[in-house]
Amino acid sequence: MTAVTAATPTGSADPSHASHRAKSSAAAPGVPTSSGRPRVLILGGGYVGLYTALGLKKGLRPGEADVTIVDPRPYMTYQPFLPEVAAGSIEPRHVAVSHRRVLPGFTCLTGAVTSIDHAARNVTVEPEGGGDTLVLEYDHVVLSLGAISRIFPIPGLAEMGIGFKTIEEAVALRDRVLDRLDAAAAMTDPDERARALTFVFVGGGYAGIEALAETEDLLRSSAAQHPTISRTDVRVVLVEALDRILPEVGEDMGRWTLGQLRERGIETFMERQLKSCVEGHVVLSDGTEFDADTIVWTAGVKSNPVLNASDLPLDKPGRLRVRADLRVSGDDGIVDGAWGAGDACAVPDLTKEPGNFCAPNAQHAVREAKVLAKNLMAVLREEPTTDYRHKYAGSVASLGLGKGVANIYGVKVKGFPAWLMHRGYHLLAVPTFTLKLRVLLDWVGQTLTRRDMTPLGRLSHPRDEFIRATAKPPERPSSVRDKEEQAAGATS
Numbered sequence: 001m002t003a004v005t006a007a008t009p010t011g012s013a014d015p016s017h018a019s020h021r022a023k024s025s026a027a028a029p030g031v032p033t034s035s036g037r038p039r040v041l042i043l044g045g046g047y048v049g050l051y052t053a054l055g056l057k058k059g060l061r062p063g064e065a066d067v068t069i070v071d072p073r074p075y076m077t078y079q080p081f082l083p084e085v086a087a088g089s090i091e092p093r094h095v096a097v098s099h100r101r102v103l104p105g106f107t108c109l110t111g112a113v114t115s116i117d118h119a120a121r122n123v124t125v126e127p128e129g130g131g132d133t134l135v136l137e138y139d140h141v142v143l144s145l146g147a148i149s150r151i152f153p154i155p156g157l158a159e160m161g162i163g164f165k166t167i168e169e170a171v172a173l174r175d176r177v178l179d180r181l182d183a184a185a186a187m188t189d190p191d192e193r194a195r196a197l198t199f200v201f202v203g204g205g206y207a208g209i210e211a212l213a214e215t216e217d218l219l220r221s222s223a224a225q226h227p228t229i230s231r232t233d234v235r236v237v238l239v240e241a242l243d244r245i246l247p248e249v250g251e252d253m254g255r256w257t258l259g260q261l262r263e264r265g266i267e268t269f270m271e272r273q274l275k276s277c278v279e280g281h282v283v284l285s286d287g288t289e290f291d292a293d294t295i296v297w298t299a300g301v302k303s304n305p306v307l308n309a310s311d312l313p314l315d316k317p318g319r320l321r322v323r324a325d326l327r328v329s330g331d332d333g334i335v336d337g338a339w340g341a342g343d344a345c346a347v348p349d350l351t352k353e354p355g356n357f358c359a360p361n362a363q364h365a366v367r368e369a370k371v372l373a374k375n376l377m378a379v380l381r382e383e384p385t386t387d388y389r390h391k392y393a394g395s396v397a398s399l400g401l402g403k404g405v406a407n408i409y410g411v412k413v414k415g416f417p418a419w420l421m422h423r424g425y426h427l428l429a430v431p432t433f434t435l436k437l438r439v440l441l442d443w444v445g446q447t448l449t450r451r452d453m454t455p456l457g458r459l460s461h462p463r464d465e466f467i468r469a470t471a472k473p474p475e476r477p478s479s480v481r482d483k484e485e486q487a488a489g490a491t492s
């Protein structure tokens with residue numbers, strides 16, 4: 001284990017300013033030692049982490065603090081575009097915001113936080129590429145670790161299911177869908193074929209519904225390329241425990257969306273739960289049974305469990321307890337030097353009755369991060385903080401090419417106009433001019449040419465071809481070999 005201090009901007013490391021908290025002056029390669037300035041450590045570089053860092057970058061005076069951001073991925077994922085990545089409308093790299101590119105002068109460390117000892121003001125980090133565990137010390141820590149899929153102990157789910165929160169999962173789902181169609185086209189056993197062509201989505205929130213609707217669109221286009229497969233051969237199934245979907249756009253728009261999905265031939269099992277899916281044999285709570293090769297799990301999220309490995313105050317569901325000014329707060333009041341926002345935290349919603357918390361979504365995460373950055377700088381300057389307050393504006397969701405649904409401040413929009421709103425809103429919201437341009441070009445390209453439907457699942461096994469090349473080639477059939485030997489003998 002190597003003890004290091006955190007948060008000296010690259011190029012300005014000054015060991016002579018080593019903080020009194022440093023356990024050792026030995027810094028891991030690439031991680032600067034302390035400069036003596038306040039050290040801000042941001043854990044998680046998603047929505048909250050990135051926007052907090054951008055806020056600090058904009059607001060900090062030269063030399064006012066050293067900032068380090070830690071994440072196992074060296075980029076922020078623009079999650080609202082993942083359904084379009086799965087559908088092939090947007091290139092995967094175009095939804096990733098490189099930390100190093102947008103945060104010059106800050107230290108970006110690619111690794112996973114494994115524990116947080118706030119009393120000692122340090123965290124342990126496992127570097128992604130291997131090597132010693134690092135101990136990073138700080139004066140202020142920002143907990144922006146987000147959420148993970150909330151999974152129940154359902155037999156078979158861990159083996160068969162795939163989540164939908166990361167670029168890798170979105171790309172894998174797309175490849176899986178296209179690969180299953182290809183495989184089914186060559187299958188002769190009707191049961192095997194039906195299983196390959198059955199795609200189950202569990203969970204009817206916006207992540208699940210957008211993923212399902214975009215995937216169905218992709219399936220429809222892809223099936224049209226297979227002369228032996230029609231859309232009616234393909235089974236797309238939604239399983240939802242409640243009697244409604246898309247609560248984010250309101251009850252009536254959710255009902256309308258459900259009707260649209262049914263019209264598109266999507267089977268909807270409402271008020272039912274997945275009970276088991278051992279080896280792809282799906283069993284629902286009402287006894288319905290069928291086989292499926294693809295099961296996508298989007299039934300909710302829970303706060304990042306790494307918070308359990310900390311001495312910070314959590315609420316019953318495991319969320320970090322924070323005040324409206326985004327400082328961590330326990331039973332004994334404010335926890336000095338600890339900040340939190342986003343999906344991992346219980347942020348009081350001041351626009352509602354006391355006891356309500358902000359929903360886990362990007363709309364809050366971005367705004368919270370901006371307030372958090374300002375308040376952190378205010379504390380550094382011994383100025384007063386301000387509370388986070390934002391009235392939820394509603395939501396827009398894409399339901400496939402040219403289809404959408406929206407409810408913004410009570411204004412309800414359906415179909416093509418809602419889809420345009422979705423694209424327009426997210427084009428403005430996606431960070432950096434570079435990504436805006438790339439996403440726009442993806443959309444224009446897709447409109448001018450046809451949707452690309454090449455499955456590239458083999459990308460995750462790049463050595464297969466080389467391994468095949470190193471294998472012993474098959475023997476020539478003995479009858480052919482005998483003839484060839486006779487012919488060779490005759491000519492020699």
Ligand SMILES: Cc1cc2nc3c(=O)[nH]c(=O)nc-3n(C[C@H](O)[C@H](O)[C@H](O)COP(=O)(O)OP(=O)(O)OC[C@H]3O[C@@H](n4cnc5c(N)ncnc54)[C@H](O)[C@@H]3O)c2cc1C
Nearest residue numbers: 044046047048079080112113146342343360361362363365
């Ligand atoms: C498919 C999908 C579609 C969505 N669409 C919308 C939408 O249309 N509108 C909307 O408002 N919201 C949407 N959301 C929700 C929104 O993306 C989240 O609410 C938002 O990302 C939360 O921000 P966050 O910073 O709390 O978490 P995240 O953005 O998830 O960031 C958490 C970060 O922590 C990192 N991390 C995890 N573990 C560790 C560790 N041990 N150490 C260090 N770092 C770690 C992760 O790699 C990640 O970068 C969508 C979500 C999904 C999955």
